[in-house]
């Protein structure tokens with residue numbers, strides 16, 4: 001499209017954004033199908049705005065006009081002047097819309113605008129304050145089609161992605177002809193800027209876009225439908241229910257889903273004895289802080305004690321937009337389903353998503369044989385998974401199955417209903433929450449590591465800590481905060497990371513004299529001290545490590561463990577007299593990282609060096625261990641070990657007197673592994689029943705579940721089991737005898753299976769009599785009987801070892817299935833599309849590396865654009881230059897440039 005064509009017409013997305021902005025500003029813009037415009041461009045849409053001064057034609061002109069109409073309230077609470085916003089919009093629309101021709105000066109101008117915008121947005125969610133405004137939509141419209149790079153303009157990418165990827169505006173870009181017929185009937189709703197509404201403030205604080213409409217008070221669904229029937233998106237029915245024995249539920253269902261209490265009780269797998277009723281007004285007000293008629297999902301915010309379970313209709317979870325009352329019944333707030341779930345998660349109420357539609361068909365006698373409970377119920381354990389039991393076990397197995405079926409009627413457990421292959425992200429979320437590893441927190445990107453996750457980290461810490469001490473490394477602890485001056489002392493190192501640095505600017509209400517940063521890494525905190533402590537060659541090597549937390553304010557979608565705003569890690573920092581010594585340290589550490597992954601977490605990794613583009617900019621060379629996650633087809637950096645050369649020594653004036661009396665700069669290293677490693681382990685080994693833990697890091701390696709009967713209770717069973725526990729503990733096996741009497745055996749089987757415990761021992765009356773246990777493996781589901789009279793410690797240790805090895809072998813085989821070699825460009829993207837990581841001969845030039853990223857993205861998207869917020873991109877990145885290099889015959893050409901290849905490089909789509 002030529003520059004002039006762009007100024008009068010636009011892409012569908014631009015049109016959509018401008019229409020949305022107009023709707024915000026409360027003016028009507030019509031989109032006309034243009035037969036031919038003044039410049040002779042055919043068939044494009046043209047925006048036409050009727051104003052008191054006459055019609056305004058053309059997207060760019062409309063865009064600027066609309067931008068100036070923004071309500072004054074938009075600037076409330078910000079220290080921004082209206083004129084500054086105008087300047088931004090003007091700037092963006094002028095420069096962006098006119099650069100389509102791509103002349104050198106236009107590109108230079110565009111770079112200037114982008115750089116300024118980047119700096120402006122680095123510390124803001126939107127152009128003015130925290131709420132999306134007309135100006136934002138206009139700027140996003142102007143940015144459409146402008147190439148943005150996530151590494152160069154992270155803040156602009158995040159900003160643009162936030163705006164264009166939220167579905168609130170879907171359906172707004174209606175053609176003039178199709179909108180007129182409906183317009184007369186539909187109620188015109190007034191959009192309002194709600195102030196002092198806790199729920200809307202919370203959405204804003206979380207950066208989740210919403211639109212709120214004012215209307216007459218609506219107490220019932222019918223009344224609300226009358227008021228908001230014309231709005232796009234799903235309408236909701238909200239019920240606040242309680243059952244004395246089973247708890248309190250806030251149910252948000254589609255307005256046309258069945259919501260009688262019997263259906264809901266069945267969906268929740270409550271027993272027939274349950275008596276689900278509407279909670280009284282007092283309970284409603286005490287827990288959700290709203291009156292009758294104002295209940296809606298946004299009210300989960302007020303349930304700070306987590307008394308209610310939030311139940312969401314699957315139909316709503318799959319809708320684009322959800323409309324509901326924001327704590328008052330004369331308002332309706334529209335928010336995307338994804339964002340509503342994010343909100344609920346942030347309020348510590350992750351929704352239990354249930355399929356109300358399936359309940360309707362089950363009630364109509366069309367049950368597909370699955371329990372109506374859907375998400376909230378599971379089959380009896382003996383009936384699922386595993387291999388058929390041996391014949392000698394049949395009778396007992398039958399009894400157990402019967403027992404646990406009976407028992408399951410009494411007890412239910414929230415079961416994983418997402419499959420690893422069908423919905424990897426949903427599956428992962430369920431696995432880490434149902435296994436009690438992670439709980440959500442009300443600050444986006446921050447998570448609670450529950451004991452089940454933290455203990456895995458402790459096993460990693462314990463092993464790694466002992467190993468680095470063997471290398472002469474000591475632990476220490478440096479402060480959490482870093483001054484602006486120290487942080488910026490090493491420009492190269494911090495520059496690209498600046499948007500991720502979190503700053504403390506106030507104490508109470510008082511501004512700090514100078515803002516202080518929260519450590520994103522500790523080079524700039526530790527090295528001034530290194531400069532004081534290192535005087536002579538006798539002070540070297542100085543080898544320090546610290547176990548700590550760091551904060552990096554990421555803008556991409558957070559994922560627990562893999563990408564969180566605060567995470568735990570160890571960071572090692574060493575200084576040596578020679579380059580060779582530093583190099584040796586780097587590789588010793590790299591091998592320890594390999595062993596953490598391979599020997600503890602049973603995840604195979606590839607050791608390699610990063611290319612110049614991917615290395616840590618402050619250092620000389622970065623080495624890495626790279627893992628592969630079969631479920632998502634993505635590679636992931638496992639840990640890094642840097643040879644920093646003398647760069648930091650120079651910046652921080654670290655000098656030592658060498659043996660010959662001369663002053664020298666030491667050679668440094670730094671290295672780190674984070675709690676991301678736990679996420680990689682979960683993703684690699686988990687299955688549709690939940691977590692599968694490698695024995696070496698499992699908080700519990702063996703759980704013993706008693707199968708009691710009325711005649712043979714725990715008292716009779718315990719002496720037998722206690723001996724087994726003592727025997728196993730003698731061999732340092734982490735074992736638990738689950739004696740809880742409020743759960744059935746069936747419930748416990750499922751519970752420990754979801755938590756990934758490697759071995760379950762089942763012990764019932766017949767086992768005691770026959771002096772044996774039934775051993776069930778979590779990794780394969782295999783069952784075997786094991787006689788106990790001579791002790792089982794040795795054999796159980798053997799099974800644990802076997803499980804550890806089997807998990808590693810399985811993960812290696814599935815990684816290797818996705819490891820291919822490609823010699824020509826034509827085969828590259830097809831290999832990536834098969835979820836492969838790809839080894840290619842490469843010229844190792846940065847320019848070609850960038851080209852591969854861009855070309856692989858374009859070829860995969862075929863002209864489409866990708867969501868810049870997602871934590872994964874379809875562009876291929878270099879993962880590493882593997883240390884283990886296959887032979888590279890003379891004359892081998894680079895797969896992309898055709899120049900002589902200098903090495904084999906591993907590429908992949910990655911986290």
Ligand code: 87F
Nearest residue numbers: 497500520521552571616640670671672
């Ligand atoms: C984010 C904000 C500011 C990564 C950052 O890999 C600075 C940084 O320096 C930053 N994200 N990095 C690189 C960290 C390098 C290095 N530090 C010690 C490690 C291992 C442990």
